[in-house]
Amino acid sequence: MDDVCRDQGLSHPPVLIVAIIGVVAILLTVSYTFSAVKTVFFGPLKPHLADEKIKDPPLTMTVPLLLVAAVSILLGTYPKIIMDLFNLVLGKM
Numbered sequence: 001m002d003d004v005c006r007d008q009g010l011s012h013p014p015v016l017i018v019a020i021i022g023v024v025a026i027l028l029t030v031s032y033t034f035s036a037v038k039t040v041f042f043g044p045l046k047p048h049l050a051d052e053k054i055k056d057p058p059l060t061m062t063v064p065l066l067l068v069a070a071v072s073i074l075l076g077t078y079p080k081i082i083m084d085l086f087n088l089v090l091g092k093m
Contacts (some may be wrong), residue, residue, distance in 0.1 A: 056062075075082055
């Protein structure tokens with residue numbers, strides 16, 4: 001195992017420090033994200049909102065979100081569409 005780590009450069013202190021910082025950043029992001037999801041979707045309803053009638057957002061908010069979701073699904077399913085453009089632009093640098 002030590003040979004594998006040494007071959008990939010993980011035995012150098014700066015690389016190891018960056019790897020540890022990256023893992024800590026990922027763990028913090030996961031914990032904050034799940035905390036926000038828990039609060040938003042499963043937390044108690046605030047008292048000042050309980051009296052108001054909660055309604056769906058207007059189309060001016062829904063349509064852009066649906067467009068972003070559709071583009072994300074399209075590019076996630078077929079990344080070649082955008083990757084060819086990136087290769088064309090970055091290949092000339």
